[in-house]
Amino acid sequence: MTKNRLHLVIALAIGAVVLVGGFFLGVQPQLASAASNREQQQSIDSTNDTYRAELARLAAQSAKLPAMRREAAALERSVPSSADTSAFYKEVDGVAASTGVTVSGITTSWAAAYTPPVAETPATTPTDAASPSAAATPSPTTTATPSTPAVTAPVTDAQITASNFSTIAISIDVTGSFEQALAFTSGVQNGERLFLVNDIKSTRAETTDGSATDGSTTDTPAGSGATTWTLSGFIYVLSDAASAQSSQKSESGSGAAADASSTTASKG
Known part of the structure; x- marks a missing residue:
């Protein structure tokens, strides 16, 4: 009996080991x-x-x-990767036709490397140094020194440099009334091609006998003549100046730029 119990205990132990090992x-x-x-x-x-x-x-x-x-x-x-001046000339011609002015000439310069604008230093008025005579004669009133106006720094972008951006100076001569010139200026500044106008000048062709400057008779009174408006500004190219000049020469060589300029200048 004791032997059977021993076998049972051993069997249970072995079963427990098997269960634990199996787990x-x-x-x-x-x-x-x-x-x-x-x-x-x-x-x-x-x-x-x-x-x-x-x-x-x-x-x-x-x-x-x-x-x-x-x-x-x-x-x-607005800012193409080539000069594409012929397209700009056609746009100028279209604006001139819609506003009633006559384009008498367009002057285009060679592309130049972009130069970031620099904030201008405000001019200061030097104050007079006190002299013995001034010190001896007291002033009844004291004048306040005007303050120097603050200068706003120009907005620039570090990604726009001379290696990837260039400018082309443009001068456009148109003949028409003040209202027509104003409408033309607004039209070219708000066209597809970005054109920044930074100067406008006017020249009036005076006559003394009521005749036009070309000799033909007009209904205008003596002493009056047509007014020519000169718009100066810049168009821009998204490339370096050498590449932009190369595209300008290519246009001139193919005759596209010359033909567009000629057509615009002779309109009227």
Whole structure:
């Protein structure tokens, strides 16, 4: 009986060892694998949420793509990567036709490297140093020294440099009334090509016998004549000056620039 009990105890011990070994050898790895799978699932779900958010953002951007392409095309026409002066001449001709002025000439300079604007230092009025005579004669009143006005620094962009941006000086002569010249100036400044007008001058052709400067008779009273308005400014090219000049020479060589200029100058 004691021997049977001993065998039973040994059998129970062996069974316990088998169960414990089976747990560590079979069940525990499965539990660890399940825990690892849950962590991976959570990581995958988080990644999928990130991808879904990015896809939603890209879908929203895609809806804006047509408008962004139109804006990019408008900017390209405003500041092209080549001189493209012939297109600008045609635009000037169209504005002249719509405002009633006559373009008598366009002067175009060679492209120049862009130079960032520099803030001007305000001029200061030096104060007079006290002299013995001034000190001897007291002044009944005290004059306050005017304060120096603040100068606003020009807005610049570090990405725009002489290596990727150039300017072309343009001078346009038109003949017409003040209202016509004003409308023409507004038209060329608000056209497709960016044209910055920085100076306007007027010249009036005086007559003494009521005749025009070309000798033909007019209905205008003596002493009056046509007024010529000269607009000076700049157009811009999104390239260095050498590349812009090369495109100008290419236009001149093909005759496109010369033909457009000639057509505009002789309109009227």
